[in-house]
Amino acid sequence: MSWTGDPIWLADVLRAVGLRVIEHEGWRDRGHGDFRDLRGVLCHHTAGGGTEDWRIVQYGRPDLDGPLAQLVLERDGTFRVIAAGVCWHAGRGSWPGWPTDNANYHVIGIEAVSRGDGTDWTPAQLDAYKRGCAAILGRIGRTADDCVAHREYSREGKIDPAGIDMDEFRRDVAAFLERKDAPMSASEVTQLQEFIIKFCGPISSDVKDIREQLCGLDQRDLGQYAGWPQLGGHTLVDALADVIGRLDKFESRFIPPAL
Numbered sequence: 001m002s003w004t005g006d007p008i009w010l011a012d013v014l015r016a017v018g019l020r021v022i023e024h025e026g027w028r029d030r031g032h033g034d035f036r037d038l039r040g041v042l043c044h045h046t047a048g049g050g051t052e053d054w055r056i057v058q059y060g061r062p063d064l065d066g067p068l069a070q071l072v073l074e075r076d077g078t079f080r081v082i083a084a085g086v087c088w089h090a091g092r093g094s095w096p097g098w099p100t101d102n103a104n105y106h107v108i109g110i111e112a113v114s115r116g117d118g119t120d121w122t123p124a125q126l127d128a129y130k131r132g133c134a135a136i137l138g139r140i141g142r143t144a145d146d147c148v149a150h151r152e153y154s155r156e157g158k159i160d161p162a163g164i165d166m167d168e169f170r171r172d173v174a175a176f177l178e179r180k181d182a183p184m185s186a187s188e189v190t191q192l193q194e195f196i197i198k199f200c201g202p203i204s205s206d207v208k209d210i211r212e213q214l215c216g217l218d219q220r221d222l223g224q225y226a227g228w229p230q231l232g233g234h235t236l237v238d239a240l241a242d243v244i245g246r247l248d249k250f251e252s253r254f255i256p257p258a259l
């Protein structure tokens, strides 16, 4: 069977780096034919800014049939997976290594929900935008150089995505790509936060109780500590050290609980 190159892995690849994903019914079969190969990601804004922007991306507009991009990025950082096939989003333009005036058959389009005046990006959205681009580029074996703004590619006067400094954007994408191990996902961090707060909540003024809470139950009077089964046999201190070590790679979403 011939290789079509369609990115039917989009949802999995985004989820694997901890991003929230909504898979639209039928996305794997949606598109204007098959990709020839995959060379990069083209970044757009919707110029709408509302929760229904995805409808135009999926269904199109009177002068242009949908789908208009493979992905929609909501303001809260959630990715909607619209299509796996070719979409009409690039128009005419050029970029080193991409075929001139024919990028639709070679690059994945992300339409990020925004008014389009460059002032309404949310931190969660920008973070997800970079992480998502890095995840896709990593999957197709490309570097941050192939993460391109529509306005950089287009010779039709496009301005999107407005307000995003693409040199800075590509630097951050490159940093995500260079990480050897995956950062913790948002849901992992939330679970840890909840666990730590629940775990530390009932500490009393009894020294033995505190030591037990920190180190595990067995043999506490002999100075031997078993650790906690739910922490993989580690004491709370060891587990926290592991969490902090992993958070150094995560950086942005973690708010330390008040211990």
Ligand SMILES: [Zn+2]
Residues within 6 Å of the ligand: 043, 044, 045, 089, 150, 158, 160
């Ligand atoms: Zn665009």
